[in-house]
Amino acid sequence: MGDWVQGWLIKDLIWAMPAGLLIGYGMGRGVGHLMIFLRIKNADSTTSPNDFLALALIALAYVVAQSVGAFGFLSVFAAGFGLRQAEVRVTRSELPSEHVAQPVLGHMTSSLEQGTVAQVDDMSDSQLAAGVMMGDMLAFGSLVERAMEVLLITLLGAALAMYWDWRAIGLGIALFCVIRPASVWLLVSRRLLNVRQKALVGWFGIRGIGSLYYLCFALSHGLAHDVGHVVVGMTLSVVALSILVHGISIQPLLERYERSSAARPD
Numbered sequence: 001m002g003d004w005v006q007g008w009l010i011k012d013l014i015w016a017m018p019a020g021l022l023i024g025y026g027m028g029r030g031v032g033h034l035m036i037f038l039r040i041k042n043a044d045s046t047t048s049p050n051d052f053l054a055l056a057l058i059a060l061a062y063v064v065a066q067s068v069g070a071f072g073f074l075s076v077f078a079a080g081f082g083l084r085q086a087e088v089r090v091t092r093s094e095l096p097s098e099h100v101a102q103p104v105l106g107h108m109t110s111s112l113e114q115g116t117v118a119q120v121d122d123m124s125d126s127q128l129a130a131g132v133m134m135g136d137m138l139a140f141g142s143l144v145e146r147a148m149e150v151l152l153i154t155l156l157g158a159a160l161a162m163y164w165d166w167r168a169i170g171l172g173i174a175l176f177c178v179i180r181p182a183s184v185w186l187l188v189s190r191r192l193l194n195v196r197q198k199a200l201v202g203w204f205g206i207r208g209i210g211s212l213y214y215l216c217f218a219l220s221h222g223l224a225h226d227v228g229h230v231v232v233g234m235t236l237s238v239v240a241l242s243i244l245v246h247g248i249s250i251q252p253l254l255e256r257y258e259r260s261s262a263a264r265p266d
Helices: 002-041 053-067 072-091 125-163 168-187 195-203 209-219 225-263
Strands: none
Touching (some): 002 053, 125 225, 195 225
């Protein structure tokens, strides 16, 4: 009982989770404000490229959190949220800045105003700077993300030949059709999402990098070999089922949602 209180309740729940979230959020906010300030101060966009900023923020947030015993995975998640909050607070606009100030090809060798697709006269310096920063980061991050997805899915397919577990079908049905939708309906207010939006969010809870991360975490923290073999098989199988089921259903469901929204706007 004492080990449970000290090892999980105090160390993991009370310290590691909130500390990871606060560290990541603080770093994301700080980096976001700093980069927007540098963009405003330096008209020449070659002085502060943002392509690798997302990777640097991920690495720093994870390492700092892990170094103090906090959860690095949660810190990385919170860092992305903090970065977006910095952009929102500085621009004071509900529309994402990268939608109104998108960097164009060759923007790294041109001035900030010439290197974006935007009505510059109608925008503040902060919106323009935030748009270039977020556009750079999201474009580069999307490229890296797709490359990692291809690698992980290839490795997952190879591993399934050894670790496929038919019991994962029942677990997948419970996760996809019961647990995930129920959590969305219970935790998300109607003021944030309407019924159709909550249904979509409840369905598209793709099992992926988070599941693989916590699988590796469990395996590296003393999970018994016989139990570990079962957990590996179930996790990899559920992730594969999620990729298949959600990948097939995403396009028709989104198209149906768009048609219903156009015909019956909220």
